[in-house]
Amino acid sequence: MAKIQSVKFNFVMNSILTMSAMIFPIITYPYVTGILGPQGIGTVSFANSVVTYFSMFAQLGIPTYGIRACAKVRDNREELSRVTQEILLINLVTCVVSYVLFFISLQAIPQLREEKGLYMVMSSMILFNSIGAEWLYKGLEQYRYITLRSVLFKFIALVGMFLLIHEEGDYVIYGGITIFASVGSNLLNLINLKWLVDVRPMGHYNFRRHLRPIFVFFAMSIATTVYTNMDNVMLGFLRGTTENGYYDAAVKIKNILVSVVASLGTVLLPRVSYYVERGEKEAFAQATQKALRFVFLLAMPLCLYFILFARPSIYLLSGKAFEASILPMQLIMPTLVFIGLTNIMGIQILVPTGREKQVLFSEIVGAVVNVVANSLLIPQMGAAGAAIGTVLAELAVLVVQIVALGREILPALAKLPYLRVWMALSAAAASVGWLLGSSLHPLVVLVASAVLFFAVYGVLLLLLGEPMVREIWSQVWEKTVGKVLKK
Numbered sequence: 001m002a003k004i005q006s007v008k009f010n011f012v013m014n015s016i017l018t019m020s021a022m023i024f025p026i027i028t029y030p031y032v033t034g035i036l037g038p039q040g041i042g043t044v045s046f047a048n049s050v051v052t053y054f055s056m057f058a059q060l061g062i063p064t065y066g067i068r069a070c071a072k073v074r075d076n077r078e079e080l081s082r083v084t085q086e087i088l089l090i091n092l093v094t095c096v097v098s099y100v101l102f103f104i105s106l107q108a109i110p111q112l113r114e115e116k117g118l119y120m121v122m123s124s125m126i127l128f129n130s131i132g133a134e135w136l137y138k139g140l141e142q143y144r145y146i147t148l149r150s151v152l153f154k155f156i157a158l159v160g161m162f163l164l165i166h167e168e169g170d171y172v173i174y175g176g177i178t179i180f181a182s183v184g185s186n187l188l189n190l191i192n193l194k195w196l197v198d199v200r201p202m203g204h205y206n207f208r209r210h211l212r213p214i215f216v217f218f219a220m221s222i223a224t225t226v227y228t229n230m231d232n233v234m235l236g237f238l239r240g241t242t243e244n245g246y247y248d249a250a251v252k253i254k255n256i257l258v259s260v261v262a263s264l265g266t267v268l269l270p271r272v273s274y275y276v277e278r279g280e281k282e283a284f285a286q287a288t289q290k291a292l293r294f295v296f297l298l299a300m301p302l303c304l305y306f307i308l309f310a311r312p313s314i315y316l317l318s319g320k321a322f323e324a325s326i327l328p329m330q331l332i333m334p335t336l337v338f339i340g341l342t343n344i345m346g347i348q349i350l351v352p353t354g355r356e357k358q359v360l361f362s363e364i365v366g367a368v369v370n371v372v373a374n375s376l377l378i379p380q381m382g383a384a385g386a387a388i389g390t391v392l393a394e395l396a397v398l399v400v401q402i403v404a405l406g407r408e409i410l411p412a413l414a415k416l417p418y419l420r421v422w423m424a425l426s427a428a429a430a431s432v433g434w435l436l437g438s439s440l441h442p443l444v445v446l447v448a449s450a451v452l453f454f455a456v457y458g459v460l461l462l463l464l465g466e467p468m469v470r471e472i473w474s475q476v477w478e479k480t481v482g483k484v485l486k487k
Contacts, residue, residue, distance in 0.1 A: 020151045025252055026182060026317065028161045032174055033318045038245030040171035042121075045248035046241050047115060047175060049232035050100075056225045058098035058126045061217020062091055064347070066135025069210070074140055081197040084136050086205050090214065100124065111237075113428035121176040125183055127383035130284065132186025133193060140196060157181035171323075195415045216356045218375035223363030231386035232369075234374045239382050245441070247383035248481045249318040250329035253306065254336070261299045261340040288349055289412050293468050295415050301457050303336045304425055331387035338394035345401045345409060362400035366393040399482055420464045428457040 033041055067085050073079045104125055106112050110118055137146055160177050164170065193199060232251075235243050262351060310329045314322055346359040370393035377385025402409060432449045440448075461469045 016147050016151070016186045020154050024154045024158055025256065028158055029252060029317050030319060032161060032328045033163055033322065035165055036168055036171050036174060037321060038242045040168055040174070040245070041248055042117065042236070042241035042243065043118065044171050044175045044178070044234035044243030045244045047127075048086045048123050048178070048237070049229045050112065051119065051125055052225060052229050053233075054098045054102045054105075054123070055129050055319040056221050057101070058095040058096055058130050059221065061214045061219070061221050062087055062221070063129075063135050063208070065214050065217040067139045069213075069464075070136050070139030074271050077198065078202070079191060080304055081199075082205065083210075084133065084193075085202055086207055086210060087135070088131075088133060089205075090207060090210060091130045093128060098364070101121070103331070118172045118175050121172055122179060124176075125179050128179070128183040128186040131188040132183065134186060134189060136193070136196060137189060142196070144469055145192070145278045149188055151477075152406070153185040154181050154487065155379070155446070156182075213356065216360060220356060220363050223360060225366040230370055231374055231378075231390055232446050234378050235383065235386055238378050243382045246322060246324040247328055247386055249314060249322045249325035250332060250383065250387065253313055253317060253329055254332050255338050257302050257306065258339050261295055261302065261336055266272045280442045287456055288344065288414070290346060292341065292412050293346045293416060295344055296337075297395045297421065297461070297466070297468060299337045299340040300421050301425060301454060303333045304429060304455050305450065306330075307333045308429065308436060309446060310436075312445045316442040316446060326389040328383040331384060334391055338391075338398045342401055346397075349405065349408070350401070358404040362404065365400050366397040369393045369396040416463075417466055420461060420466055422459040423464065424457045427460050431456045446468070 036044075069083055069087065070080060073083055106116060106119055134146075136478065157177050159181050160180070161174070164173050164177070232244055232247065235247055307330050310326050310333075313326045314329060318325060342362070348357045350356065355360070370389050373389035373392050374386060377388055379385075402413070432453045435445055435449045435452075438445050458469060462473055
């Protein structure tokens with residue numbers, strides 16, 4: 001049986017994984033945007049959004065359901081092997097059906113048929129996601145393996161970007177490399193499966209037990225994909241792929257930051273599912289309270305900082321040709337807070353306790369809000385309208401989940417350090433005001449402002465007695481200065 005690491009170790013590993021996801025686009029995106037321009041970037045972004053819908057169908061609700069299902073039986077290798085094989089077989093069937101629908105759409109829709117080569121390359125996402133069994137590795141909390149494997153493939157992709165992309169027509173190669181970087185490593189998952197479960201046919205399969213929860217998670221996935229992907233699809237059809245390029249630059253930064261904010265919730269899902277299965281209510285409650293506080297303390301400064309310094313961020317990552325990306329980026333930043341909180345409430349509280357339908361309802365509301373808002377705003381405002389639609393959708397999801405949890409979540413939300421954070425953010429913003437609108441190089445502005453902003457924020461929270469900051473500081477002190485003094 002695979003060794004289960006501590007939550008802290010898993011969080012560190014997931015943080016490294018998150019950092020690699022940040023560093024990869026920071027290094028490569030300025031290079032590819034300078035060569036491909038808004039048109040090429042937008043074409044790939046639009047294709048990725050379209051193919052994501054087919055991948056979503058192939059995956060059903062397995063990526064989330066599989067984590068919970070495997071975490072619950074991880075102490076029984078025979079049952080774990082059976083569950084894994086059942087879910088994989090279901091996934092392979094839906095993968096075939098999804099490819100059939102994809103090829104029909106590729107022939108029937110002119111806008112897709114015009115870029116047939118690109119869509120064929122991007123469709124490899126469907127296969128890699130289906131065979132990877134990523135949910136098994138996460139369910140068993142194998143974050144060391146996940147991190148090392150993903151960092152390796154991202155490094156190979158990074159080298160490939162610089163070696164293979166040299167002119168505007170190389171956007172198909174860019175699409176292929178992005179797929180390789182994000183899901184290509186799933187091929188290793190299939191090869192290494194034998195180390196975690198038995199690959200011989202287990203027999204006595206019971207596929208029916210998975211179908212109902214999988215379809216509930218699938219419905220959740222549909223709703224989530226609608227309001228996270230529909231903006232790109234509607235932009236492409238209503239305003240053209242160049243507008244997709246501007247929006248992609250703004251969302252690229254937002255997605256990097258969301259992965260940072262959501263990293264703790266990701267590693268906690270298998271652990272809290274395990275607590276629920278064993279009836280350890282106190283451990284479950286403590287993990288939830290700490291997670292909410294951590295996300296709030298992290299998401300709020302990130303949101304404000306990147307609203308203030310959107311211009312140098314866009315200039316550094318994409319260049320001045322993407323000037324039109326600045327406003328959409330500023331508008332979409334509040335989603336960091338909304339997504340961070342709903343990630344905890346939905347994925348860490350409602351899902352492990354078997355209340356997926358409440359998460360589904362919240363996401364359906366978010367999808368409806370997103371489609372309506374996009375329909376009204378995108379024709380007039382383009383990428384900025386799509387950003388507003390996404391913010392309204394995420395806010396709707398948050399409100400519905402708070403109402404659904406009611407007394408379970410309100411006491412925890414009431415304990416969040418609103419006043420301390422407001423005071424720390426005000427001081428941090430004041431400390432970097434002199435750098436706003438600076439004519440210095442974007443990298444210099446971002447490095448100087450980030451160091452000053454987050455240092456003031458953290459130190460002030462420490463002085464104000466914020467417990468979580470003090471706990472983190474004491475651990476850092478003990479493991480660095482404390483060890484030196486002991487020697």
